[in-house]
Amino acid sequence: TQLLEQSPQFLSIQEGENLTVYCNSSSVFSSLQWYRQEPGEGPVLLVTVVTGGEVKKLKRLTFQFGDARKDSSLHITAAQTGDTGLYLCAGGGYGTASKLTFGTGTRLQVTL
Amino acid sequence: EPEVTQTPSHQVTQMGQEVILRCVPISNHLYFYWYRQILGQKVEFLVSFYNNEISEKSEIFDDQFSVERPDGSNFTLKIRSTKLEDSAMYFCAGGTSGYRNEQFFGPGTRLTVL
Numbered sequence: 001t002q003l004l005e006q007s008p009q010f011l012s013i014q015e016g017e018n019l020t021v022y023c024n025s026s027s028v029f030s031s032l033q034w035y036r037q038e039p040g041e042g043p044v045l046l047v048t049v050v051t052g053g054e055v056k057k058l059k060r061l062t063f064q065f066g067d068a069r070k071d072s073s074l075h076i077t078a079a080q081t082g083d084t085g086l087y088l089c090a091g092g093g094y095g096t097a098s099k100l101t102f103g104t105g106t107r108l109q110v111t112l
Numbered sequence: 113e114p115e116v117t118q119t120p121s122h123q124v125t126q127m128g129q130e131v132i133l134r135c136v137p138i139s140n141h142l143y144f145y146w147y148r149q150i151l152g153q154k155v156e157f158l159v160s161f162y163n164n165e166i167s168e169k170s171e172i173f174d175d176q177f178s179v180e181r182p183d184g185s186n187f188t189l190k191i192r193s194t195k196l197e198d199s200a201m202y203f204c205a206g207g208t209s210g211y212r213n214e215q216f217f218g219p220g221t222r223l224t225v226l
Contacts, residue, residue, distance in 0.1 A: 030211060030213060031212055033213070040201075040220075041220065042116075042217035042220045043155065043217045045217075048212050048213070048214050088154075092212075092213030096162055096167060097144075097145070097168065099145065099160055099168055099170075100155075100157065101157070102147075102154050102156070104154055105154060
């Protein structure tokens with residue numbers, strides 16, 4: 001069974017601070033995706049990384065896929081209140097129509 | 113920008129009743145999925161569907177569940193005899209690519225079984 005553990009589970013910071021969220025597994029994934037989910041809504045895809053060591057930037061968000069493709073991190077620079085939400089990592093398997101295995105989630109709250 | 117749509121947004125049903133959850137995927141998507149999320153828990157895979165047949169299903173997806181793509185646009189999940197523990201958000205997702213495995217999710221249907 002593939003498991004993805006995210007840490008921390010909860011994070012409360014002030015606007016302007018930096019933060020890093022981690023997504024770890026003992027399994028290798030073909031791809032790693034990060035989603036953001038608002039209460040009562042579906043996950044919204046932020047980024048996909050597929051190559052070990054890959055780094056992708058989306059404005060103030062930096063995503064990295066571990067060299068061994070078992071882990072990933074999301075770093076937010078100068079957090080804003082609009083970054084508040086639930087961040088989910090999800091690992092993709094190999095093969096056609098492969099499922100995503102979701103992480104446990106990190107709930108981020110950014111206050112003024 | 114095209115989006116995945118799901119209906120209804122909220123379904124309340126009595127235990128033992130059949131429910132059909134509907135999804136309209138993005139038109140150029142080839143791979144389709146159903147996931148569920150019990151309140152406060154993580155998103156769980158139910159089933160994947162490609163080329164008009166099930167590709168993979170989880171242990172949750174037992175004989176009470178079925179999926180169908182009846183007309184080339186809609187993608188449905190049927191639960192034949194609902195149980196209390198089926199209460200959850202059900203998400204439809206779709207994608208185009210194999211190796212990148214990017215999946216785009218709908219807004220979900222909240223199913224409440226009484």
